[in-house]
Every structure is written in structure tokens, then in C-alpha cells.
Amino acid sequence: MATVWELDKAKVPQWLEVLRKDCELIAPVKNYGEVLFMSSPEVSQVVLDYDNTLVPPKEFFLPPTETMFSFTESRAGFHITLPEEAKNRIIFGVRPCDVNALLILDKVFNGELRDEYYLSRREKTTLIALNCNQPGEKCFCGSVGAGPSLSGKFDILLTDIGDVYFIEVGSAKGNELINKLPALFREASQQSEEKKEAVVRQAQKLFAKPIDPLEVAKRMEAFFNDAKWTELGERCMECGGCTYVCPTCYCFDVVDRIENGKGLRLRYWDCCLLPGFTRMAGGLNPRGSKEARMKQRFYHKWDYFVQRFGMLQCVGCGRCSKTALCSIDWGGVFKSIVGGS
């Protein structure tokens, strides 16, 4: 069976109708002038000609807040209730940077300690990725090797080649989604395959060549005492936005709340740019300055993570530059440190 197909763009709604029948479909939807990932949208609302969403699909794997378990105490003892198990989901139209971001999060949550909350959602979710033909204004995925196109490690990958999507299937989960209504698809022609290659090549040309992560780490180390960090640190307004919208930031804080006689253990997105992140009892803060915190964030992403996992913890999506109040162009900073255009 072929693993490359093509689908007429006009038939996408039909496919989506089929996909949403037996599971939760999440797709990019236009809402008040911007595109967001929405759960169970009307098929007619789904848009695929979009740059990227401000909040990445990370929110569906590591939600902004989640209840880890609830607990009650009685004479019989302490009783813990786990949340409902994750259900099957499809996320449609995920950009290559965000697929790569999940592969980075997998390293963290599927390491020595397994985070079952994250992993069960990952397992139950099928990703239908969508290659980028045109980079967004702040994108630098090409420089970090996380886009604009994907190769391998996807369930299904779509590439826009005009009136049709060129479709590659990369997993058994992906294959199932084609098999739900095979009549929609036709085997990809040689010509389509060539078109797809041309589109991918063209998109890649718009970016600098990717740099070896180890080389990035090395250059970061040489930059450690650069005065530029003071200047960058001074600009931070501690909004937290850069971490909240980052598809690879995974830090969370855990709190307990007692609600209606029942305890809830919650975890929510945390942010290393906020002083309380590292402040210790008694008030001492090992990262007491904005400069120190900003350095920590980017050294973690562009140096320490490489040393630990051999890959950058950054996919060059540029969301941090879009949302942060400091309006620092992080893609520009990356390029100024490691070189490249």
C-alpha cells in the first residue's frame, strides 16, 4: 500500500466530518480575526491557510491548569481519585515546529520519570501535521532544524501543493485515519511528489541552514559573559508570556486547594522569568536579577538541554518574540550568537 496520497482541498471538509465522528477533533479555527486551535469545531470553520497559533498545541498535552487528582479524608483513611483517562483525539493542521516541540517534550516527560498525564494524552492523540510553505514574520525554525517542513516522526503530514494536499503517512495511527474513508484519497502521482519536493525546497531556501546543536551550545558558552545579557535582562517586564506560549517550556508548579470538602491537587504552567520561581524560604534568590533569569531560560534551551539530550530545546517558532512585553526578537538574538542569516 502506498504511503503517499493526495487529497483535493475541496474534499478536506468531508475528511474532517469522518474524523470527528468517533473522537475529539481539534483544528485551527478562525475566531474574531485570529486563528486558534479549537475543540470540536464546525468543519466549515476550520482554516488551513494560517501562519501559526499564538498558543501552541502544547495546551492539549500539558494544559495551563490540570487536576492531577482529588482527595478526601475520612475515618477509613485517605482516598485519592485520579482524573478520567485521556480519550482519543486528533489534532489537525499542526505545524512542523509544534510537532518537533512535542518530540522535545517527550524526552522530558518520558525519561527517568514518566509523566503519565502527558504520556497518556500523547498516546491517545494522532497528529495531522501541515508543512509550512511560507515562514511567519518571527519564525526561525530553519536555523534550529525544526521546520519549515517535517521529515519522519509524524502520523500524517500534509503539504499544500496547490489545489491538493500531498499526504504522507508516517505511522499506523496515521494510516487508520486514511482508512476511515479511503475513497477520498488517490495515490500520489510522480508529478505531485515532485511538486511537493519543490515546495519543501523553496520553503527551506527562505531560512538559514540549520546549525548543529552542539555547535550552538559551544557558541552559547562563549557568549556567557557578554554584556548583551545585561541589556536584554533590563528589558524583561516579567510578563511570563515567552514561557507560556513556548511549545517546549514544560515547567509547572503544584498546589493543593480544598474545595467543597474535597482536596484538589492542581498543577499549572510556571515561568522561570518570574523571581518566585527560584526564590527560597527566607527570601534568598539564586537567580535574583532579571538578567540571571533570562540567561537561565536561554541557556537551558540552547545549551544545557543540548548537553543533556543532544538536541536544542527550541523550535524557532518565534512565539516568544510575538508575545513578550520586552519585544526582544529572540530569533535575532539566536542568530547574533550562533551566526547565520
Add this chain to the structure above:
Amino acid sequence: MNNRKKVLTTCVYCGTGCGLYLIVDDNRVIGSAPSWAHPVSQGRLCVKGWNAHQFVHHPERLTRPLIKRGGAFVATTWNEALDLVAKRLSEIKGKHGSDSLGVLSSAKCTNEENFVMMKFATAVLGTNNIDHCARLCHSPSVAGLSRAFGSGAMTNSITDIKGANVIVIIGSNTTEQHPIIGAEILKARDKGSKLIVIDPRKIYLSKFADIQLRLKPGTDVALINGLMNVIIGENLHNLRFIETRTEGFEELKTNLQKYTPEHVELVTGVPADDIRAAARLYAKAARASIVYAMGITQHTTGTDNVLACANLAMICGHISREGSGINPLRGQQNVQGACDMGALPDYYTGYQLVADEAARRKFELAWKVKLPTNIGLTLIEMMNAARAGKIRAMYIMGENPMLSDPDINHVKEALGSLDFLVVQDIFLSETARLADVILPACSFAEKDGTFTSTERRVQRVRKAIDPIGESRPDWDIVCEVARRMGYSLSYDSVEAIMEEVAALTPIYGGIHYDRLDNFGLQWPCPNRNHPGTKYLHKDTFTRGKGKFHVVHYLPPTEITNEEYPFILTTGRIYYQFHTRTMTGRSEALSRESPEGYVEINPADAKDLNIRTGSEVKVSTRRGQVITKALVTEAVPQKTVFMPFHFKEAAANILTNPALDPVAKMPEFKVCAAKIERR
């Protein structure tokens, strides 16, 4: 199925009016995220906005009506609670007259709710004793700018600030209190705009400022007069603008003569040459904008300070254009709207005067009831009247004067001497603890309506989840009380309320819900076809000609002496909001700023043997609080700063309730204090 929902609404904290998505799973708000398409937020939020959802499901939310019995609160039914409120208010009105009743409306509630509350006070209770915390933030702006221009709001739009070549930031810690506006100022500076920061404290923007004038707290009029003295002396004023658009210049000019830079240096502590440099920079700019906040208004000379700013802008002609204007930044998400809706003792909606007979008749006709003609009491005056036994009952909606008003001990006595107090809120605030009846209200996540932001943008609030517990929207509760008092106050929807507002309010005449989906409209918007107004006073001022007012420097009411050698100034900080009713119940924000403190200069700290973290006693003539010291260069010598958010170290036990004679604004920003190490 989880079915994640994302509901576009408006942030509930400061007055910037950011577009915010509430992220909802199974009727639970789990996150907040900025709107990318929103003209102001543009994909950005501050840390409070990013965590705006965290208090919504807090276990301390009020979920049932409570009645105080034998000193303790007992849960009851809505019927019993509403009946009791209606009965007691009616009784007291019958016995002591309408003006024995007082109402505090809320800058935290929607326009629709403030309108209903205003209608309730005037049409049902029969009193104009209605006010809200705008009294404590921008009443001098409303008073001052109305006198100078005829309209007391931000003259420009937020994104317009970028168009200024010179931006004067005076008494506004913009990046902390209005972070998105602060970010716009930083962007402007990146693009080449010059910044003049006028503030006793070093703030974030100080590092980016071309000039900072660190004046002694409370000397703003002297400093601004000094700037004008230089501008006129060096012939940098805009004669054409002055001649065509203003009146009263000659008198102003004569009265500025004594404010030479050298004289002003003696009063303000700002070097004369810095005054000259700032004056030249501002006057010579092609376009210049003044941005101010509580540092200007929270003085007994608040109205004078505002008038001085207006004078400064007008002599240079830096107003009435894109990028040029005077921009009071409003501190609460709907404080502009609460004022617009007439939750004030002297105005109906849209600044139509109670004293204007034609306006009053219009409302009487619409509401089919005789309205009171006398101007009501302001917030602080109501507290004084309560203590004097003249106000016997109060209805407080979503306000917490027990932490936000000056001289809290006095407020406590005042509220304690009432015959009846009803408080409507989302949490058991310090004020609610003193109530006879507490009515549980919905938070912004649970209701529909509109907020009006600091740039006069009327925009939608959208319901994201069902009400928590038995809580109800504020407007609905007030309508229920009104009906029980025999007045038929009833609306099918919040949209119907706005239709009534539009019909009665010229500046809101074109505000209809079906027009608000595209991120709202900026008033004045007089009719359905009007696109809204980006900046005010374009060809003519609202009052016709801009009016210069002569204002002279007056020292703060309290000056330092041997016993109280420090100037205590107060304000907000980035991670907390007002009385922490909401931010105090956000784990993320509370972690960042868990407790109160007092900022003290290193030199003073050394003299007193104080280090960061030392326990200190701060006292004034009104009381004392124990708090921790934060030693920092941010405050000048002999000046200390305290945030007012924390009930455990309540700065407002210390502050001076002396009032601005025009706006009745208390002097939060200056009083004399003593610091002792414990």
C-alpha cells in the same frame, strides 16, 4: 469528551482593556491567553492577565447568600436574603429619608451593572449618594480635564502613544500598573521617541529615560510650572495654538513668572538645568504625549496637578492630534465605564449633570419617577456621614473600602455605626465581614456585559462558565432588590440594559451589542453609523476653547517634622492588584509577592540599622503597621514607599484622609511618617 472552549472576553485587572481568551474545560476555567487580533493587546498580556483565571474557582468564592445572626454568618436562601435587604432599606428610607442611604458601585463590575446600580440609587432609593473608587484614582482627572477641555478622559488611544516623539511619564509606574501601555512606551523609545520620567522613585522606565526628574513627592505643580516658565521664557510655546484654541493665557503667563528653575529646584529638589532640559525637549517635540496616573491625582492638590498638566500641553499645542495629548491611565478595568455610567454623586450617564434640569427631566421621563435634585455625597464624605449618624445604611457592590480607603480605622468606625450594611461581592472581603447581609455575585468569567477601557473603548465581556455556586450577576441581584422595594426594574438581557444606556446617553448613543464584536467602539460614539473616536478635541475642545487655569504650588497637607521625618508614599505593585481580593487568591501571583513591605533608601536604612527583611514599625499620626523593610535605591532619601494591597500591613491605616477640595481625593501619596526598627 473534554471539549475545550475558548471564550474571548476582556481582562479584569487594569484599565488597559486587553482582549483575553478564557480557556475552559468542562465548565472550568483552566487558563488565560491573549488575543492576537485585539488592537491593544496584540498577542500580549502581563503576568496578571496570563493568570486572570486563577481566582475564579478559588474555594473561598462566596456561593450562597449569608445573613449575620448573633455575630456569625449563616447561609440562607436568595429569597430570604433579598427580602431582608429590601425590607431594611425600605424601613431606613421611610424613617430617615432617602439621603440616609448610600451606595458604592464598582469599577470591577460591568457598565450594565453600574448603570442598574445608578438607576437603583437615584430612582429606587431616591438619593444621589452613589460613588465608587474612581474617587480614589481619577476624580481629579475628571474634575481637572473637564474644566480645562470639557471632557475628563484619555485624549488619545493606547497604540497612538507610539506616534509621540517625546513621551512624558509623570506619576505612573507604567510597566507595572499598565504593562501593555508600558510595552508600547518601550517600543516607542526603541523607534527613537525620547522619554522624560517625572517620578520620585526609580521605575523600570527610568533606565530607558532620556531625562528623569526625581521630584520631592507632592511638588508636581511647582515642577510643571517651572517647565512652563522655561518654555515661555525661551519662547518655545505655541502661540498659534494658544491664540486659536485656548483662553486665559495672559493670566497664566503672569502667574508663572516666579517659577524660575532655580526657585523650583529649591521646592522640588530637581536640578534647575534638568528642568530646563526637560522643558526644551518637550516643547520642541513635533508630537508629545503626557502619560500620568496616581502620582498626579492622589494628592490634596490632585485637581491642580491635572490642571497644570493641561496647561503644559496647551501652551505647546501638544494636544488634539494623533500622538499628542494628555493620557490619564485608569487603574481598573471598568473605572472609566463606572464613571461613564454615572456611578458618581453629581452625574448621570455620560457626564450629564444631576444639576442640569433638562438632563434630570430626561431621566425622570424615561424612568417614570421623580429624581432627587441635590448632589450626593462622595465616598469619603459618605464614610464621614456614616460616622456622624447621617448615613444609616449602605449598599456596597464589589468594593473594599476597608482596605482601599485612607485611614482604615476611621472607615471601620463608620461602617460599624451603620444600622444596616449589605455587601455584594465574589469573596468575603474585609468590608464584607462587617456586613449584615452578603450577596454572592458572579465573577467576570460567569457573566455577559461590557467594560470601558482607559482609552474609552467599550468592549464585550463574555460568559465562559456557569455561575459558581448560587452566585448571580450583580445587575440581576440589584434588579431583584429593586422589585422587592416596589420598583419594576427588569431586563431580559444585558443587551437590553445597554440599549437603555444608549438611548439616554449621547456619548454612548451608537453603542449597540451588534456593533461591539470587532473589539468594541471608542466613545464618543453618538449614533449607530458613527465609527467611534480615536482621539479627542480634534478641531475644537469639548468645551469650545481650552481653558488655562492658574494653579500655584501648595505643600502637601502633612509635612515632615522631627517626630515624623519621612515622607510616606503609597501605590500598587506589579504582581498584586488593589486589595488582593483576586490576586491574593491566585497562587502564581501570590507566590511572586506574598507580603507587604516598605521600601527605604540604603542611606536611611544604614542610619536606622535596617536591612532588607528587617521588621520595622511604620507610624503616622493615624496609626501604625509592622512590616518588613526592602532596602532599595528606588526611593530617594527620607522617602519611603509602601504598597497598599496587604491587609496584614495595610498602608491605608497610615495614609492621610485630607481631601482635594474639588475632587474630594484623599492624599494617598504623601504623609509624614516615622520608621523604627523592631
